[in-house]
Amino acid sequence: MTTLAAAKAASSPAAGQLIVRAATSADDVFVDDLQAIAFGPGRFARTAFRVREQFPIDPSLSLIAEVDGTACGSVWMTPISVDGLKGYLLGPLATHPNFRKRGAGKLLAREVAKLALARGEGQFVLLVGDQDYYCPLGWDITTPGNIQFPGPVDPTRVLLLAEDKSLAKSLKGEIAAFDPEA
Ligand SMILES: CC(C)(COP(=O)(O)OP(=O)(O)OC[C@H]1O[C@@H](n2cnc3c(N)ncnc32)[C@H](O)[C@@H]1OP(=O)(O)O)[C@@H](O)C(=O)NCCC(=O)NCCS
Numbered sequence: 001m002t003t004l005a006a007a008k009a010a011s012s013p014a015a016g017q018l019i020v021r022a023a024t025s026a027d028d029v030f031v032d033d034l035q036a037i038a039f040g041p042g043r044f045a046r047t048a049f050r051v052r053e054q055f056p057i058d059p060s061l062s063l064i065a066e067v068d069g070t071a072c073g074s075v076w077m078t079p080i081s082v083d084g085l086k087g088y089l090l091g092p093l094a095t096h097p098n099f100r101k102r103g104a105g106k107l108l109a110r111e112v113a114k115l116a117l118a119r120g121e122g123q124f125v126l127l128v129g130d131q132d133y134y135c136p137l138g139w140d141i142t143t144p145g146n147i148q149f150p151g152p153v154d155p156t157r158v159l160l161l162a163e164d165k166s167l168a169k170s171l172k173g174e175i176a177a178f179d180p181e182a
Contacts, residue, residue, distance in 0.1 A: 015068060018104055020111045023062035023074065031062075031074045038094035047151035048091050048128050052078050054150060055177055061088070063112050065095065065104035072099035075108040077116055079178030080126070082147055082171050086178055087124035087162075088116045109137055113161055122178070124162040124171065134159050140168035148174040 013019045023031065035043060043049060057076045065073030073095040077088045090112060095104045113125045127134065128149075131141060140162075144155035160168040 017067070018072075018102060018107060019066050020063050020107055021066060022060070023064045027062075027064050027071060027074070030064075030071045034074055034094050034096055035092055037097065039092060043092070047149045047153050048089065050150045051080065051089055051175055052076075055080055055175075058088075061112055061116055063108055063115075065099075065108050067099060067102070067104075072096045072102075073104040073108050075112045077112055077125075079122065081176050081178055081180070082124075082126070083173035084180075085123055085167075085171065087122040087126060088113075089175070090125050090127040091129070093127075093129075105133075106137060109134065113138075117161075117163070123164065124160050124167055126158070126160050126175075128153050128157050129159060130157065131159065134161075137161075140165065142168050142171065146172040150175065 039046070055078050057078050061077035063075050064071050073093075075090065075093045077090055080087060080089050090109065093105055093109055095108075116122055116125060125139075126147065127139065129139075135141070138161050139159035141156070142158045142160050144158075147158055147160075149158075160171065162168065
């Protein structure tokens with residue numbers, strides 16, 4: 001017979017284990033505070049923020065990293081399109097300073113990209129970030145200047161993940177709405 005405690009233990013992560021789960025409205029304050037800590041007051045002037053002002057994030061692609069029931073990281077996704085091809089802009093990605101270097105950031109980036117692309121609607125996950133961090137996870141360098149953001153970006157930081165590996169070099173155009181008909 002399985003006791004209630006044993007059943008709960010079987011479905012619970014081990015102590016200290018990092019997990020990723022869907023964000024809920026109960027996480028809003030944590031995510032706000034985390035983004036303020038990670039990016040500071042200048043975050044509202046960032047070009048990626050301007051994209052999110054124009055096109056809403058998809059809350060069903062907001063994930064939280066958690067250890068022992070304590071939220072420690074967050075990632076958002078914004079559905080977009082470039083040259084009529086649907087995809088997503090990943091970010092902000094942040095891990096609380098007390099929980100860094102435990103794999104939360106990479107787990108969040110990998111999981112949110114997998115979740116989004118598995119829907120079969122979007123073909124790529126774009127982001128503005130460090131090559132050293134994201135390229136080992138599968139992101140590729142885009143052709144500098146090809147993808148136009150609503151503000152300045154360092155073109156060497158514009159990275160793209162897609163099943164079609166040629167897309168990083170070939171995708172060209174302005175960031176637009178995911179669904180132009182919507
Ligand atoms: C970047 C960030 C999300 C990483 O979170 P994390 O949970 O510590 O990441 P992980 O544990 O998965 O990976 C840590 C590793 O990545 C390295 N790393 C962290 N930031 C890096 C960067 N910008 N470039 C290259 N490597 C980086 C760490 O040194 C560490 O290396 P190690 O494993 O050899 O010790 C976190 O530092 C953060 O929130 N930073 C502020 C916000 C930010 O810059 N977000 C990314 C915007 S693109």
